[in-house]
Amino acid sequence: MKKIIQVVLALCMAMVLFTGCNSKKEEKDTVNTGKQTETADKNQNEKTDDKTSPVIIKTVIKDMSSDDEVSVKFLEKVSEGVSKQLGREVKIELAPISEGTYSESLGLLIQSGVIPDLMYFQGGDYQFAITQGILEDLRPYIEESTYVKSLIQPYNKARLENYPYLLWLAPDRIKVPVVRQDWLDGSETGKALLENPTPENYKEFFKELVKQHNLLSAYTVPGDITELDTVFNLAFGVTQTWVMEGDSYVYSKVSQATKDKLGFYAELYKEGLLDKEWISKKWDTKESAFYNGEVGVVAGTQGSVVNVYNNKMTGQNGESAKLAVLPPAKGVAQGYTPSDVSKESRGWAINAYSENKDVAFAILEYMASPEGQVLDKLGYEDEHYTKEGEQYKLTDKIGEWWPRFHESIYQFEANFAPETPYYSQAAEKALDMVVQYSSFDNSFVIPDDYATNWDAQEALYAEFAAEVINGNRSIDEFDTYVKEWYALGGTEITEYANEVLNK
Structure with a gap:
């Protein structure tokens, strides 16, 4: 019995020594940075x-x-x-x-x-x-x-x-509204819209599109109003995430400007100009409705997405259906969605x-x-493009390629054959228009201490906005919504915002 115990003890000691050596080896092979x-x-x-x-x-x-x-x-x-x-x-x-x-x-x-x-x-x-x-x-x-x-x-x-x-x-991922060029040129209200793109002139243009082309609606969005906001926010005074009311900042979504904007959206919906199914639309159904002529105007990200929209529209409806980029609405201010520069x-x-x-x-x-x-933008020679002298001619396979590293075409000075431009006129116009109507937002990264309440506040706004637009609640209930927003931690985050923005 004594010998058995001695053997067991010896085995245990060996295991301890082995484990200790292993631990030291692992410790040696591990870089401990103090933070990771x-x-x-x-x-x-x-x-x-x-x-x-x-x-x-x-x-x-x-x-x-x-x-x-x-x-x-x-x-x-x-x-x-x-x-x-x-x-x-x-x-x-x-x-x-x-x-x-x-x-x-x-x-x-x-x-x-x-x-x-x-x-x-x-x-x-x-x-x-x-x-x-x-x-x-x-x-x-x-x-x-x-x-x-x-x-x-x-x-x-x-x-x-x-x-x-x-x-x-x-x-920057800024969205711009686009419409078929032939529909814009063939409208009576299009010229007034381009010269003075007020919300009211936009509404008149929408009415004509629906009537002239027997559309289901003039404008559609994929489930939320972000793509409407890129056109109309600044016109109603929603110029940044935090706007001045009196001598302090308030969150734009509880401002008078947002109340005015939501009232306008509700009018568009009631008059059949905003898609009745906007809240259930997805990206693919939004785009197919545009290509199929069910709606007249959608928004797409400047540059590459507008380029895709243009190519698909002309591929399905002919070259005359190439896209035109519309300006942002003009009112209190004018511009597309301000760039978020917080990060x-x-x-x-x-x-x-x-x-x-x-x-x-x-x-x-x-x-x-x-x-x-x-390499990043064009792929491989003789597969995605051919080259004659200094001129690049894109092949049909270019549609299978996309940039993996840097999408920017700023200072990308490759010379393309006229019949195969890298970007369509609409895509290039979108880039130029965003530069023309660009501004910076004053949003900031929400601290963790406020994050949970912030998510609840955003959900509250999304629900209220949808119910107002769809006619289930009156815009007159805006003050009630604002009180609920502040009760969800809005007072604290507004105080914090004023500290940050007034530094």
């Missing part, structure tokens, strides 16, 4: 300073997978270009992420401690990433860059100052604890270069 714990790839890190060894950059990119041949081929091409630019071999590899929505899958990945060198964020930057301090301040890299810096727009610059961790070189809502981030931050940024720099932009 991430497993270090020792072999890769030891080779980072060896100029003859390839630098491996781990990345995650939406809609790209290591199991997808198109993704792999594209990143091989990008790797070749970056390697040539740096004078050393770089290999870009996609880190696998779980199934589900992209934002959730990326969130799970970084919370597990596997943090890629270069990451595309969409749908938020995750509180985990902020509290753990894993995102690199990109401003020093941008300042030293050549190509990235040349593509920075005023709204990019403002967002980077407020939140320097995400870079997204693309036209980027999506974009590229670099792991602050990566061993290869400079190389990760060099990828973004290469893709902003003339050569990188051609």
